[in-house]
């Protein structure tokens with residue numbers, strides 16, 4: 001059977017590392033994107049892994065990357081938009097430029113990939129897109145202290161709704177994964193008193209993403225999966 005081609009952004013991140021590993025293990029051809037040259041060396045080499053240096057906040061650069069990738073592989077079956085980041089701040093502490101930084105980091109980095117890829121998937125009659133939201137985008141009590149982050153992630157949730165409306169009946173789906181706190185070294189350092197056992201593991205999210213992209217996940221439409229661990 002022909003290997004499926006999958007784009008995974010933020011490949012050297014906490015979640016990205018686990019997700020790349022899972023999809024390589026499951027026999028995919030992985031086209032991983034990283035932002036910095038130094039990140040390339042952090043990824044274990046694999047015959048089915050190609051790593052591309054792309055600044056996902058730059059629309060022209062991303063469009064070129066997608067065009068080149070389509071020329072090389074002809075088909076992209078799936079894309080997982082994992083690149084993103086976090087910032088704290090209630091309304092008093094969040095300037096318009098703070099908003100734009102989070103918008104760029106969380107929304108544009110996904111949008112710039114999806115925009116050129118979506119018509120390709122519609123044309124092929126198959127595609128699996130996954131974006132990563134965050135709990136504060138759904139929970140105002142958490143979102144009020146992370147305004148820019150929560151707003152940028154809520155835009156991704158809305159984007160998924162619009163994409164699913166646009167692709168109805170076309171076998172192209174956009175699923176939103178909504179983690180609360182992922183068990184990462186950074187989170188352990190910033191919340192040392194927390195019970196880490198309650199946090200969702202990156203490998204658990206990777207497993208879910210693989211199901212979504214697999215035959216088992218084929219009936220899922222308009223998916224929004226809350227992965228809150230035991231919180």
Ligand SMILES: NC(=O)c1ccc[n+]([C@@H]2O[C@H](COP(=O)([O-])OP(=O)(O)OC[C@H]3O[C@@H](n4cnc5c(N)ncnc54)[C@H](OP(=O)(O)O)[C@@H]3O)[C@@H](O)[C@H]2O)c1
Pocket residue numbers: 009010011012013014015016033034035036039054055056057081082083084085086105106109132133134135178179180181182183184187
């Ligand atoms: N960690 C959590 O508890 C948590 C909770 C809810 C949601 N999430 C979301 O889950 C996703 C993954 O989180 P994570 O903990 O794995 O984050 P992470 O370790 O900080 O990884 C983020 C990745 O995005 C890349 N990136 C940032 N800006 C980019 C750009 N302009 N172009 C290309 N790549 C860029 C980073 O590259 P560099 O390493 O080179 O900067 C890094 O590889 C994010 O969307 C995050 O918002 C995380």
